[in-house]
Amino acid sequence: MIHWPGHRFALAAFFGVIAVWLVAMFGIMRDAALPADAAGIMLVVFEPGIADDIAFAAIARANAKPIRKTAFGFIWVVDGNAGKLKAEGALGSYRNLPISPEIAGCVAVADAKVAQAFGL
């Protein structure tokens, strides 16, 4: 009698796929990270939990123009300079995305933390 898997298999497969997807997203976002001299419309991420007004003030101090705030207050789309934004407290700046800035932004936070830790 052959044993056919059940719900545990389905759950493990689900989390396996999500894990592979996260690794892929992480790698791609690393490549989407902007150097300090980059300027233009970009996705900028701050420390999660930052208040909207503090993020907005940091963007203003960096002479950047907020294009839009995403559903998460720590992820913004702005027109500015990556180096200046970083100097004002941003974790990192990334090329703008056509879709899902929230999901990409969360991956970007992890990427920015790793980049910070390893001086990338």
Next chain:
Amino acid sequence: MITSKSVPWYFTPMIVLLAGCAVAIVNYGVRASFGLFTLPISEAHQWPREIYSFGIAVQNLMWGIATPIAGMLADRHGAARVLMTGAVLYCLGIISMALTTSPLMFHLGGGVLVGTGIALSSFSIVMAALGRIVPPEKRSWAFGLATASGSLGQFIFAPLAGALLAAYDWQFTLYVLAALSLLIIIFATPLLVQNTASSLASADETKLSMSAAIAKAFQHKSFWLLTLGFFVCGFQLMFITVHLPPYLAEFGISKEFAAIAIGLIGLFNVAGSYLSGVIGGRGEKRIPLSLIYLLRSLAIAAFILLPITPVTTLIFTATMGALWLSTVPLTMGLITVMFGTRYMATLYGFVFLSHQIGSFFGIWLGGRLFDQLGSYELVWWVCIGLGLFAALIHLPIRESRAASFAVA
């Protein structure tokens, strides 16, 4: 069904199921990201949006038309071979999208080739393979798993392609998607178990020829009811997909929030599809199917009758997400109950064609009536009425083997 333990590791149940899920994820996922290329491709070639839109419309049309043909090929030659052929067409079509120099080339490549590739490598073909490989008591669960995988593919590929577009350029992104679609060839390999001696055809399968089986199915009242029901499914889903964001905008809900709300559909769709497969395996399938259509109608009615706010929008999209592709495992399950597994891909192909025709009307009628009336109100009520109609017509479906498909 896999009947012997002496099969190679790549034909073991777990690998076969994983392979089926992987095919569904890639097939549905890659397709779900094409909307992101509207702007970059149109801008690169200085085309009006209509050219890209027409190519994608052709793609969807080809997907619908080619699905019954893909089903016939799968029923005759085995699902794995069809999936592999589909992967090659899918890949070539995507490459031609990247290399296109003229609208005609785009319509043939991104439209005809990709549409045919999607049909040949779609999860309905995966389900046909799983339907024959897994034992009857696990069949509905496997259908749910394959459908949930397709839904998961839709949910994860769009952000992935978006990130690729941000990190690289649109042509490179298309090459990556083309390469990913080729993975279907590898993923489909374990499904070749269907073509081996260790996978024995069930003794109670019909001995009818394919043409006779199609003719007999179309003479069966329950097959028509199922086909009509799937038309409603296509109508409702595509109307909501295309017209919900502009409808929400009328109530001051931002594009960004609408995108999140639609993302929620994808997430709840994964759970809903899986659960419906589980429920379908525990008893009658027509009752839960009827309930899904009834609940859709109730959800739509509540949504449009209550004040539209971000909270009601999220509740609506989560509810619709849970009911989104949950019709698929039950519909496929009913086909196998009524007609067996021998021609399930072919017969599901015809039912799916009706779904695509419904999709067309959902998109087109939504726009047409909005232009004429300046409101989506009437189309929402059409969705509710059709949902109630579908809920009713599934009740008389006879959930037993059709007489002409029974084996003495």
